[in-house]
Amino acid sequence: MNGQILLLKYGAIDSLKSRTASVSITVTMNSQEESWKETKTFISGPGTLARVPSVLREHFPEVPVIVIADDNTWEAAGEKVDACLNAEGVATLEPLVFPGKPILHSDYEHVAKINKTLQGNDIIPVSVGSGTINDLVKRAAFESERRYLCVATAVSVDGYSSFGAAILRDGVKMTMDCPAPVAIVADTDVLKRAPYPMTAAGYADLASKITAGADWIVADFIGVDPIDTEAWKMVQKDLRLWLNSPAELKAGESEPFEKVFLGLTMSGLSMQYLRKSRPASGSEHLFSHIWEMENLEKNGEPVSHGFKVAIGTLMGTALAETIFAHDAADIDADEAVAKYPDWATREKQIRDRFGDTPISKSMTDECRAKHLAPTDLSIRIAFLKDNWDALRSKTLERLYPYAELCDRFKAADVPVRPEQINLTRERVCDTIVSAQMMRNRYTILDLAFELGWIEDCRNEILKSDLYLY
Numbered sequence: 020m021n022g023q024i025l026l027l028k029y030g031a032i033d034s035l036k037s038r039t040a041s042v043s044i045t046v047t048m049n050s051q052e053e054s055w056k057e058t059k060t061f062i063s064g065p066g067t068l069a070r071v072p073s074v075l076r077e078h079f080p081e082v083p084v085i086v087i088a089d090d091n092t093w094e095a096a097g098e099k100v101d102a103c104l105n106a107e108g109v110a111t112l113e114p115l116v117f118p119g120k121p122i123l124h125s126d127y128e129h130v131a132k133i134n135k136t137l138q139g140n141d142i143i144p145v146s147v148g149s150g151t152i153n154d155l156v157k158r159a160a161f162e163s164e165r166r167y168l169c170v171a172t173a174v175s176v177d178g179y180s181s182f183g184a185a186i187l188r189d190g191v192k193m194t195m196d197c198p199a200p201v202a203i204v205a206d207t208d209v210l211k212r213a214p215y216p217m218t219a220a221g222y223a224d225l226a227s228k229i230t231a232g233a234d235w236i237v238a239d240f241i242g243v244d245p246i247d248t249e250a251w252k253m254v255q256k257d258l259r260l261w262l263n264s265p266a267e268l269k270a271g272e273s274e275p276f277e278k279v280f281l282g283l284t285m286s287g288l289s290m291q292y293l294r295k296s297r298p299a300s301g302s303e304h305l306f307s308h309i310w311e312m313e314n315l316e317k318n319g320e321p322v323s324h325g326f327k328v329a330i331g332t333l334m335g336t337a338l339a340e341t342i343f344a345h346d347a348a349d350i351d352a353d354e355a356v357a358k359y360p361d362w363a364t365r366e367k368q369i370r371d372r373f374g375d376t377p378i379s380k381s382m383t384d385e386c387r388a389k390h391l392a393p394t395d396l397s398i399r400i401a402f403l404k405d406n407w408d409a410l411r412s413k414t415l416e417r418l419y420p421y422a423e424l425c426d427r428f429k430a431a432d433v434p435v436r437p438e439q440i441n442l443t444r445e446r447v448c449d450t451i452v453s454a455q456m457m458r459n460r461y462t463i464l465d466l467a468f469e470l471g472w473i474e475d476c477r478n479e480i481l482k483s484d485l486y487l488y
């Protein structure tokens with residue numbers, strides 16, 4: 020990428036290649052599978068904002084467009100995009116610009132507002148922003164039965180190219196189905212001007228694929244969610260390479276910046292390919308979803324997705340190290356079955372934590388779907404006991420050791436202590452129990468729960484002087 024324009028047209032090539040000054044990264048897509056390619060054009064490089072009109076014309080000839088942004092992203096790129104469109108004679112409607120303060124949440128009410136603008140016409144939306152704006156427009160475009168174009172303004176999340184949008188609806192954070200944008204334009208001049216904490220958040224969101232990968236290994240190992248090798252390669256093959264220069268990223272060097280952006284893009288594409296978030300989201304995202312639903316704020320502003328995920332990634336790693344500090348001899352199937360709640364008790368545990376709320380209802384549904392009968396649990400625990408050493412080495416091999424992950428985060432200026440995002444050690448450790456209830460997606464949290472160790476792990480991590488300092 021280094022100063023060049025990276026242009027990908029999936030219809031024309033099967034190989035995604037990027038060359039930076041010192042590394043060459045190649046990801047080969049499965050050419051047999053055409054249907055997943057929702058994003059047809061991806062353009063990244065300096066000055067690429069000017070290409071928005073031609074990309075639009077290519078995909079949507081003769082259709083009017085509307086720029087959707089918030090005050091901040093309007094200033095960063097929206098105004099320029101709108102001006103370029105006008106200068107090129109593309110019919111545009113009055114832009115829809117959300118207030119920049121307080122910071123926009125990905126609340127469903129904003130999706131409804133965009134839908135209202137799109138109703139009864141064939142306007143194509145152009146989202147100009149990062150995570151929130153893109154998610155809102157992605158879902159609204161889907162509900163209004165049309166595609167859209169995305170202009171990225173920060174390297175802060177992997178959601179630009181992903182299938183699905185993270186939306187808060189009735190107080191519940193959920194990934195709502197919707198296709199990725201048909202085209203993405205990422206002007207690196209714009210991305211680099213974004214405030215550095217957004218880039219640090221992007222680094223953390225990329226680092227979260229380390230724990231997401233470990234969680235998938237566990238789920239694959241016990242046979243509940245087999246690894247898709249194509250999606251796995253897209254994210255995991257070069258992941259450590261993309262993450263290996265946190266200090267240089269903080270210092271503002273171009274190459275690490277471009278690697279993080281490439282990594283986040285590949286992560287989004289892997290979700291697009293599989294049409295679910297499994298390749299890019301594991302236990303660490305469940306922690307962050309809990310804090311998102313609790314409207315975690317610092318100094319009156321929402322804590323960024325990446326920073327919440329950072330603490331979740333540290334916790335996923337701490338939990339794995341705590342679980343795998345045990346030997347197979349510590350696993351006791353009878354004890355695990357005795358500790359495993361029957362369904363009525365489980366429902367009560369969820370209600371006790373979340374009350375009589377839509378969140379509680381959603382969690383009850385998710386937990387019901389993964390609730391095991393005693394015989395099935397017994398079989399699973401016996402399998403774990405017999406194969407413990409293999410699972411341990413496979414899982415720990417994928418993870419950074421906690422201390423190393425922590426050093427990387429510090430070098431990139433990513434939070435490593437709960438207080439940095441207005442949490443406490445007690446609250447973070449207690450989230451282990453809530454996060455396990457969040458979703459029917461097998462992670463290290465479920466492993467701890469099924470072994471009957473989740474409460475002990477929470478207490479051990481809380482007492483330890485290694486973690487979250």
Ligand SMILES: [Zn+2]
Binds near residue numbers: 177224227324328
């Ligand atoms: Zn994320």
